[in-house]
Amino acid sequence: MEQINIFESENRNQSQPLAARMRPRNLDEFVGQKHLVGEGKVLRNLIERDSISSMIFWGPPGVGKTTLAQIVAAKTDAQFITFSAVTSGIKDIKNVMQQADRMTAVGARTIVFVDEIHRFNKAQQDAFLPFVEKGSIILIGATTENPSFEVNGALLSRCKVFVLQQLTQDDIAQLIRNAISDPRGFGDQDVRISEDVINALAGFANGDARTALSTLEMMVLNAEYETADDGHEIINITTEDFEQCTSRKSLLYDKQGEEHYNLISALHKSMRNSDADAAVYWLARMLESGEDPMYIARRVTRFAAEDVGLADPRALELSVAAFQACHLIGMPECSVHLSEAVIYNALAPKSNAMEVAYMEAARDANEHLAEPVPMNIRNAPTGLMKDLGYGKGYVYAHDTEDKIADMECLPESLRGREYYHPGDQGFEPRFKERYEAIKKWREEQKEKKR
Numbered sequence: 001m002e003q004i005n006i007f008e009s010e011n012r013n014q015s016q017p018l019a020a021r022m023r024p025r026n027l028d029e030f031v032g033q034k035h036l037v038g039e040g041k042v043l044r045n046l047i048e049r050d051s052i053s054s055m056i057f058w059g060p061p062g063v064g065k066t067t068l069a070q071i072v073a074a075k076t077d078a079q080f081i082t083f084s085a086v087t088s089g090i091k092d093i094k095n096v097m098q099q100a101d102r103m104t105a106v107g108a109r110t111i112v113f114v115d116e117i118h119r120f121n122k123a124q125q126d127a128f129l130p131f132v133e134k135g136s137i138i139l140i141g142a143t144t145e146n147p148s149f150e151v152n153g154a155l156l157s158r159c160k161v162f163v164l165q166q167l168t169q170d171d172i173a174q175l176i177r178n179a180i181s182d183p184r185g186f187g188d189q190d191v192r193i194s195e196d197v198i199n200a201l202a203g204f205a206n207g208d209a210r211t212a213l214s215t216l217e218m219m220v221l222n223a224e225y226e227t228a229d230d231g232h233e234i235i236n237i238t239t240e241d242f243e244q245c246t247s248r249k250s251l252l253y254d255k256q257g258e259e260h261y262n263l264i265s266a267l268h269k270s271m272r273n274s275d276a277d278a279a280v281y282w283l284a285r286m287l288e289s290g291e292d293p294m295y296i297a298r299r300v301t302r303f304a305a306e307d308v309g310l311a312d313p314r315a316l317e318l319s320v321a322a323f324q325a326c327h328l329i330g331m332p333e334c335s336v337h338l339s340e341a342v343i344y345n346a347l348a349p350k351s352n353a354m355e356v357a358y359m360e361a362a363r364d365a366n367e368h369l370a371e372p373v374p375m376n377i378r379n380a381p382t383g384l385m386k387d388l389g390y391g392k393g394y395v396y397a398h399d400t401e402d403k404i405a406d407m408e409c410l411p412e413s414l415r416g417r418e419y420y421h422p423g424d425q426g427f428e429p430r431f432k433e434r435y436e437a438i439k440k441w442r443e444e445q446k447e448k449k450r
Helices: 042-048 065-075 090-105 122-133 169-181 195-205 209-222 239-246 258-272 276-288 293-311 314-329 335-347 353-367 383-387 428-449
Strands: 055-058 079-084 110-115 138-143 160-163 190-193 224-227 233-237
Touching: 042 065, 055 065, 065 079, 065 110, 065 138, 079 090, 090 110, 090 122, 122 138, 169 190, 169 195, 169 209, 195 209, 195 239, 209 233, 209 239, 258 276, 258 293, 258 335, 276 293, 276 335, 293 314, 293 335, 293 353, 293 428, 314 335
Parallel strands: 055 138, 055 160, 079 110, 110 138, 190 233
Antiparallel strands: 224 233
C-alpha cells in the first residue's frame, strides 16, 4: 500500500515557508514540552522505543502537535498514514482501515494520524473505533479543543491524552534564534537582530511557533539590506521592522531588568491607591508588552491578601479564580479575567492588618525559635507521651458553651502578644468586633481565677 503523508520532504528548499523549513526533525531539535519529551519523560521514551499506543495530542495552535506526529513517522517502523479532518470522509476512512486490517494480517503495524480530530463528526470518529479496539491501527489525533467534549467517549477511553502546553516566551525566543542561525532558515545570511526585538517578537507570537517564524520571515524580507566592506549583504532587523510587520507598537521590556519591576510596582501601587484606571492601564502595558499573564496573576493574588485582606475576603477568591483562568486559557482571552481581578482589588476596601500580623509574628518566631510548644496543646498519640504530660489541660473548644477554651496557646515568654490589629474598612470591623469580644472573654476568665 502506498504511504499517505501530509508532511514535507526532507529536501526542503528556500521556496518553502520558514516554519516548514524549520520543522524539527527529531526530539533533540524539538523546543518546549519538556514535561513530555524531556530526557526520561514518558512520551520521549515511547517514541524512542517505537512502542507508542493510541494517543491524543491536545494543545493550542503552534505548540508542536503535528511536529510530534512527524517525528513519530520518521522514527517508527510502522506504515504511517495521515488524515485531515477537513477533507476526509467516512468512505476514505473505511478504505484505509480495511487496508490496515490486511497489513495487520501479515504482521505489519499501521499508525494513523488525524489532524484536527475534533472536526470529525461522531460517525467519522466511530469509523475508527473497531479498528482501534482490535489493534489494526494505532491512532494519533491532534486537537486544539478539549477532547473530553470533542472526541467520542468510547474512542477517547482507548487513547492516552497528552496535554501540550503553550510555548513560553523563552521557548519562542529560542526558536527564533535557531531560525536565524540554522542553514535551513537564515543561517547562510547575515541577519542581525537585537535581543529586544527577538523578545518583542516572541511576546507577539503568544506561544505560537508558527506565528513567530512566519513573522520573522516577513521581517527579514522587509528589512533594509546593506553591503559590508567585504561585499556581503547584512540584513538589519529593527524595532521599526517589527512594528510594521505586526501593526503593533513594541512595548517589550527586559523581564529581568528594571522596567519589569517598575511596571509591576506601578500596578501594585495603583491598586493599593484604589486607582482602578491606572491599575488597568499598567495591566494592559504589561500584557501588551508580552509579560507572562501567570506572573501578573500571582502578584494580583498576593495583593488580594496583602493589601485587601479581611476587609473584603472575596478579593482573594476572585483573584485565585483569575489565576486559574489564566492557567487554563492563556492570552489573549485571560486579559478580561485579569482586568476583573485588578479592578476589583483596586476598588475594594483596603487592610494590611494580616501582613502586619504575620511580620510581627515572624519577627518573634525568629527571635524565639527555641520556645517549646505549651504542654496543653501538644499532640499525645502514645501512652508515654500522655504520662509525660503531653496534652494535659487541653480543652476541646467545641465542647464549651462559648466555643472558646480558657487556655493559653502561645509560649510562656510570648503570652499577651497581639499581632492582628483589625482595621476599619469593609468587612474588617466585623472581625474587629469578634476579635475584641474574644479578648474581653479571656480577660473575664482571668478575673474569675483571681
